[in-house]
Amino acid sequence: xxxxxxxxxxxxxxxxxxxxxxxxxxxxxxxxxxxxxxxxxxxxxxxxxxxxxxxxxxxxxxxxxxxxxxxxxxxxxxxxxxxxxxxxxxxxxxxxxxxxxxxxxxxxxxxxxxxxxxxxxxxxxxxxxxxxxxxxxxxxxxxxxxxxxxxxxxxxxxxxxxxxxxxxxxxxxxxxxxxxxxxxxxxxxxxxxxxxxxxxxxxxxxxxxxxxxxxxxxxxxxxxxxxxxxxxxxxxxxxxxxxxxxxxxxxxxxxxxxxxxxxxxxxxxxxxxxxxxxxxxxxxxxxxxxxxxxxxxxxxxxxxxxxxxxxxxxxxx
Ligand code: UDP
Ligand code: MG
Numbered sequence: 001x002x003x004x005x006x007x008x009x010x011x012x013x014x015x016x017x018x019x020x021x022x023x024x025x026x027x028x029x030x031x032x033x034x035x036x037x038x039x040x041x042x043x044x045x046x047x048x049x050x051x052x053x054x055x056x057x058x059x060x061x062x063x064x065x066x067x068x069x070x071x072x073x074x075x076x077x078x079x080x081x082x083x084x085x086x087x088x089x090x091x092x093x094x095x096x097x098x099x100x101x102x103x104x105x106x107x108x109x110x111x112x113x114x115x116x117x118x119x120x121x122x123x124x125x126x127x128x129x130x131x132x133x134x135x136x137x138x139x140x141x142x143x144x145x146x147x148x149x150x151x152x153x154x155x156x157x158x159x160x161x162x163x164x165x166x167x168x169x170x171x172x173x174x175x176x177x178x179x180x181x182x183x184x185x186x187x188x189x190x191x192x193x194x195x196x197x198x199x200x201x202x203x204x205x206x207x208x209x210x211x212x213x214x215x216x217x218x219x220x221x222x223x224x225x226x227x228x229x230x231x232x233x234x235x236x237x238x239x240x241x242x243x244x245x246x247x248x249x250x251x252x253x254x255x256x257x258x259x260x261x262x263x264x265x266x267x268x269x270x271x272x273x274x275x276x277x278x279x280x281x282x283x284x285x286x287x288x289x290x291x292x293x294x295x296x297x298x299x300x301x302x303x304x305x306x307x308x309x310x311x312x313x314x315x316x317x
């Protein structure tokens with residue numbers, strides 16, 4: 001295989017404190033790989049400004065004017081990290097590259113793992129997934145919820161490894177396949193798993209955020225995980241059917257038992273408390289199930305409108 005042209009995509013949302021340093025550090029990696037003859041010298045960076053309200057875009061413009069290997073695109077508003085990644089992938093597909101790596105703007109992921117990604121690509125893997133060695137830098141809350149999410153996804157039949165991340169390399173082939181998936185809220189971690197292409201895993205260390213604050217909050221993380229579940233598994237819907245059946249069966253048996261007691265023992269069951277508890281429990285379960293169905297209806301609603309995934313304001317190629 002010829003040495004590849006590598007593109008690195010970086011989603012940026014209000015990253016004025018990080019972006020310059022990040023670009024500099026990534027060029028050190030690119031130049032080292034070029035020197036080692038592992039990638040082509042036209043390998044480049046592709047930044048996606050996800051509607052930042054700070055000076056991120058001004059900095060990007062400056063970087064682009066001093067170095068043409070910094071390419072970029074700007075959204076008209078904030079669409080979220082997944083959309084920025086998708087835009088990056090679509091952008092570099094158009095510009096051209098043999099493989100593409102996505103990495104965060106705060107460079108929390110060890111950027112030197114890119115060399116291992118490229119090695120695995122040269123070994124014939126179409127997808128090289130970065131797996132975090134640990135979650136030392138995450139809060140206890142984020143650690144627990146992330147673990148719960150991956151366990152739940154596995155339980156629901158989407159077998160993505162725990163501590164998976166959006167730090168990965170994908171080949172041109174995977175990029176081309178992506179263009180056939182038109183769903184609006186494409187969940188990349190599930191999608192690349194579902195493609196079933198040859199996948200290698202590379203472990204990397206997680207560092208502290210270089211500067212600034214995390215751009216993810218609880219609501220954004222919940223949205224991401226709910227989208228992951230509803231776009232890749234219908235097991236929760238089946239679960240509701242089974243649950244409903246079991247509850248009906250239970251009600252039927254209790255009913256038969258009550259009639260039996262009345263006829264043969266003349267002993268009508270009483271118990272206000274039991275009635276209230278059962279009412280609340282079953283009422284709660286029903287609302288919970290309607291909520292789950294609602295998530296899927298919401299997913300259908302969002303997809304059926306077929307709105308554009310994002311709107312590009314400008315692009316610097
Ligand atoms: N990000 C984005 N849009 C958003 C939120 C985040 O493009 O709405 C980018 C952000 O600039 C960074 C990456 O996604 O490059 C990961 O975000 P962050 O580091 O804040 O998340 P964390 O590491 O805390 O999970
Ligand atoms: Mg981060």
